[in-house]
Structure formats: structure tokens, C-alpha cells
Amino acid sequence: MVSDNHFRQHSHRLKAKRMKETRAIMGMPITVEVIDEHASPNILEEVFSYFTSVDEKFSTYKDTSEISKINEHLREKSSLEKVLGSPRKASARPFSQEVFHSDPEVNFSSEMQEVLELAEKTKQETGGYFNIKKQDGTVDPSGIVKGWAINNAADILLHCGASNFCIEAGGDIQTHGNAAGGAEWSVGIRNPFNTNEIVKVIYPHGKGVATSGSYERGNHIYNPLNNTDTLEDIVSITVIGPNVLEADRFATAAFAMGKEGVNFIESLPQFDAYSIDKFGVATMTRNFKNYLQ
Amino acid sequence: MNNGSKKLLIGGVIVVLLGGYALWASTRSTTPAPAGTTAATTADQTGGQTSVPSGTTNPNTIGQDGGVGDSSTPGDSTPSTQYKDGTYTGIVGSAAPYGQVQVKVTISGGKMTAISLLKKPEGPGETNEVTARAFPILIQEAISVQNESVHTVSGATQDSDGFRQSLSSALAQAQS
Numbered sequence: 001m002v003s004d005n006h007f008r009q010h011s012h013r014l015k016a017k018r019m020k021e022t023r024a025i026m027g028m029p030i031t032v033e034v035i036d037e038h039a040s041p042n043i044l045e046e047v048f049s050y051f052t053s054v055d056e057k058f059s060t061y062k063d064t065s066e067i068s069k070i071n072e073h074l075r076e077k078s079s080l081e082k083v084l085g086s087p088r089k090a091s092a093r094p095f096s097q098e099v100f101h102s103d104p105e106v107n108f109s110s111e112m113q114e115v116l117e118l119a120e121k122t123k124q125e126t127g128g129y130f131n132i133k134k135q136d137g138t139v140d141p142s143g144i145v146k147g148w149a150i151n152n153a154a155d156i157l158l159h160c161g162a163s164n165f166c167i168e169a170g171g172d173i174q175t176h177g178n179a180a181g182g183a184e185w186s187v188g189i190r191n192p193f194n195t196n197e198i199v200k201v202i203y204p205h206g207k208g209v210a211t212s213g214s215y216e217r218g219n220h221i222y223n224p225l226n227n228t229d230t231l232e233d234i235v236s237i238t239v240i241g242p243n244v245l246e247a248d249r250f251a252t253a254a255f256a257m258g259k260e261g262v263n264f265i266e267s268l269p270q271f272d273a274y275s276i277d278k279f280g281v282a283t284m285t286r287n288f289k290n291y292l293q
Numbered sequence: 294m295n296n297g298s299k300k301l302l303i304g305g306v307i308v309v310l311l312g313g314y315a316l317w318a319s320t321r322s323t324t325p326a327p328a329g330t331t332a333a334t335t336a337d338q339t340g341g342q343t344s345v346p347s348g349t350t351n352p353n354t355i356g357q358d359g360g361v362g363d364s365s366t367p368g369d370s371t372p373s374t375q376y377k378d379g380t381y382t383g384i385v386g387s388a389a390p391y392g393q394v395q396v397k398v399t400i401s402g403g404k405m406t407a408i409s410l411l412k413k414p415e416g417p418g419e420t421n422e423v424t425a426r427a428f429p430i431l432i433q434e435a436i437s438v439q440n441e442s443v444h445t446v447s448g449a450t451q452d453s454d455g456f457r458q459s460l461s462s463a464l465a466q467a468q469s
Binding site for chain 2: 031033166168171172173175179185186187188189190191192194195197198199200201209210211212213214236238262263266276280281282283284285286288289
């Protein structure tokens with residue numbers, strides 16, 4: 001009797017500790033799940049308002065965002081250069097510098113500066129396969145903002161004392177600790193040929209997971225080194241990295257590399273990948289098996 | 294499954310794996326004749342890839358050549374051959390003069406779920422790189438639909454279709 005009562009209380013407490021909510025922010029569903037005794041109920045609110053603030057700054061769909069203002073400026077500059085001629089080679093300087101020095105009167109927020117520098121670093125680390133600069137001279141850092149924001153959101157949760165959580169935004173994931181009932185967090189890899197299905201189950205063990213692919217909107221990532229390359233051989237690549245930011249920035253670049261992407265990930269210490277080609281054949285790095293249990 | 298058809302399956306896989314190799318080797322007018330692989334499987338020469346041709350040896354492979362865009366539903370295809378579950382190691386095939394090749398296949402739920410190379414041909418000196426390309430050390434498998442429940446799903450971004458976003462967001466909430 002006593003133990004039964006104890007069990008009931010215990011399970012009630014377990015249930016009460018679990019908070020999960022999905023909201024559409026940054027143009028995608030974001031799901032935050034926290035399983036913690038000490039976590040405050042406001043913790044989810046805090047994380048969602050962080051994502052909202054990121055959206056305000058980085059959304060290329062919002063005219064009022066900081067990135068839109070930068071792009072407006074870049075567009076003016078680019079059309080001016082078409083008339084007057086470019087004062088120097090556009091690629092002569094690292095991109096972040098190019099933007100920063102484009103107008104001394106433009107004040108960049110520290111977050112914008114951080115993201116642009118990360119983008120520049122990623123471009124160099126991937127031999128130019130990651131590039132936020134578009135052909136019209138504007139920039140779109142969306143390929144890195146998502147992973148960056150999830151990673152920061154995870155830091156917020158840790159700071160608030162949460163130790164068991166899962167944040168998923170648009171298919172990129174950061175987990176920490178354990179799922180409900182002490183289970184390992186499990187992540188399905190979406191079937192690129194039927195998005196209602198999964199084709200693999202992985203256990204990230206606290207690492208970050210990001211998938212880059214072409215099945216949602218046709219070829220939404222192009223090869224920056226060869227614009228005619230339609231990247232049709234590989235339809236999806238899932239990358240596991242030290243955290244979701246690392247996984248995200250390398251997943252984008254690895255997908256742009258096509259068939260070579262998985263070899264590129266194999267060459268990176270602490271990274272693993274599972275890529276799926278148009279025939280439905282998956283290629284995985286040698287240590288990917290460590291995440292299958 | 295009788296021994297004959299098992300041999301046929303494993304032999305077929307080796308022929309397939311050797312397909313890409315043969316493509317390369319033929320430029321040196323040395324076509325390897327894998328031992329014991331007289332099964333009349335057509336190797337789909339996918340440019341040096343060790344992929345399994347759709348619908349040949351693996352009924353679960355998703356998407357025929359060029360069929361990425363079509364809306365055929367994978368997973369509901371009925372295997373034309375019922376394999377017995379287990380792990381099968383193929384015979385050592387010859388890839389003379391560059392060595393030997395041997396594969397291991399895993400059958401699960403009557404479907405082939407993994408192929409791995411136990412032995413791969415190795416060439417001397419400059420040919421190493423070519424051989425490595427034709428036979429990547431990375432592991433390959435045909436994808437197969439999993440019915441396990443998971444906490445979350447990783448997939449490519451859905452960032453344009455407002456209706457769909459709203460719907461998935463609603464569904465995610467409905468699940469919690």
C-alpha cells in the first residue's frame with residue numbers, strides 16, 4: 001500500500017516535470033521539451049522569446065529586421081557599382097569585413113557581428129562550399145542562424161538550471177541529459193522520399209544534429225562554386241557534431257558538396273554523417289554506428 | 294530460402310559491387326572475373342558507386358533512377374523475394390589483379406538492410422586512390438522505413454510554406 005502510494009506520487013511528479021511546447025517562429029515549427037524538477041514554468045517562455053528576438057534581427061522576410069536593412073544597403077551599393085564600376089574586387093576581403101566597412105555609419109549588433117564572422121569562418125573551413133552571399137550582392141545567413149540560435153537557446157536552458165531537454169527547430173536538434181523516464185533522447189532521420197516516415201533512429205548522446213537536404217523545396221541549397229550544379233545525387237545529409245551549431249554549419253556545406261559531402265565529414269574529427277542518395281542508398285561515416293544505440 | 298537462392302543473392306551483390314570497379318578496370322582492359330558469381334544479375338553501373346540498383350536485389354530500395362520527384366510511397370512495396378533474417382557473409386570474390394572482394398549483408402524483416410565490405414581490392418601505388426574511390430571505406434546500406442517511435446525528427450528545413458508550417462506545428466502540439 002505504501003509503495004503503491006509512493007509510486008503514484010512519484011509518477012505524478014515525473015509527469016508534472018515534463019513541459020513541451022511547439023510554436024511557429026522564424027518561419028518554422030520550434031519544439032522545446034524540458035524534463036526537470038527544478039525548472040521554472042517560465043523557462044519555455046524565455047526560450048521562445050529568445051527565438052522571437054532572433055527572428056526580429058535575422059529574418060530576411062521582415063523589412064524591419066537588421067539583416068534586411070543591411071541587405072537594402074548592399075543592394076543600393078551593388079546597383080551603384082553597376083553604374084560607376086566596382087572600386088575593388090568584391091572577393092578581395094573577407095565578407096564580414098566587407099559588410100562592416102561598407103558603411104561606417106551602420107552599427108551592427110554584436111549578434112549580427114558574431115553570425116557574420118561565423119559565416120566567414122565556415123566559408124573558409126569548407127573551402128567556399130558554405131557561402132551566405134547571394135548573387136545579387138545581398139546576404140542570407142539563415143543557413144547558420146538556426147543552428148546558432150538553437151545552441152544559444154540550449155545555453156539559456158542550462159543557465160536556468162535545466163539539465164534534461166530537447167530543442168528542435170526546423171529539423172535541427174540539440175538534446176541534453178535524458179528524455180522522460182530517464183531514456184536516451186532518440187532522433188529519427190526523416191525519409192527524404194516520404195516525409196511522414198523515418199529511415200533511421202539515432203541517439204545523439206548530447207551532441208547536435210542537423211539535416212540539410214533538397215526535398216522540402218526542390219534544390220534550396222545550390223553549389224556556391226558551381227551554380228549549374230543541381231546537387232541531385234544526394235537528397236539529404238544528416239550531420240552529428242559537437243553541438244547543433246557545428247552540425248548545422250557543416251551540414252549545409254556537406255550537402256553542397258554532393259557525393260563528396262560524407263567524405264568531407266569523415267575527414268572532420270568529432271563529426272559523423274548519414275547521407276542519402278537519389279537511389280535510396282545511404283552512406284555513413286565509420287563512427288556513425290556509435291549513435292545507433 | 295534455399296542455399297541456391299542465397300548464393301544467387303550474395304553473388305548478385307558482389308556483381309553489383311564489382312560493377313563500378315569493372316567500369317574503372319575496363320579502362321585498363323582488365324575486367325575482373327569474380328569467382329562464383331555466374332548469376333545473371335545485371336550490374337547497374339552507376340559511375341563507380343557501390344550502390345544497389347533499385348528493384349534488383351533489394352526490394353526495399355527507395356526510388357528508381359530519376360524517380361526522386363515521383364510520389365511513389367516507399368515502405369509499402371512488397372518484397373518480390375522473401376529473404377530470411379540474419380547476417381550473411383558472401384564468398385571471397387576475385388578482383389584480380391587487385392585483390393579480393395567480400396561482402397556481408399544483413400537481412401531484417403525479410404529485407405536487405407545493410408551491405409558492408411569485409412574485403413576490398415587494393416591496388417599498388419597510384420591506383421590506390423582510384424580503388425578507394427570505387428570502394429569507399431564508408432558503410433553503405435539501403436534505407437528502410439523504421440516503425441519505432443522517436444522523441445524528435447531531423448529533416449531538411451521547411452521554411453517556405455506557411456500552411457504546412459502551421460499544420461506541422463499543430464500536429465506537434467497534438468502529439469504532446
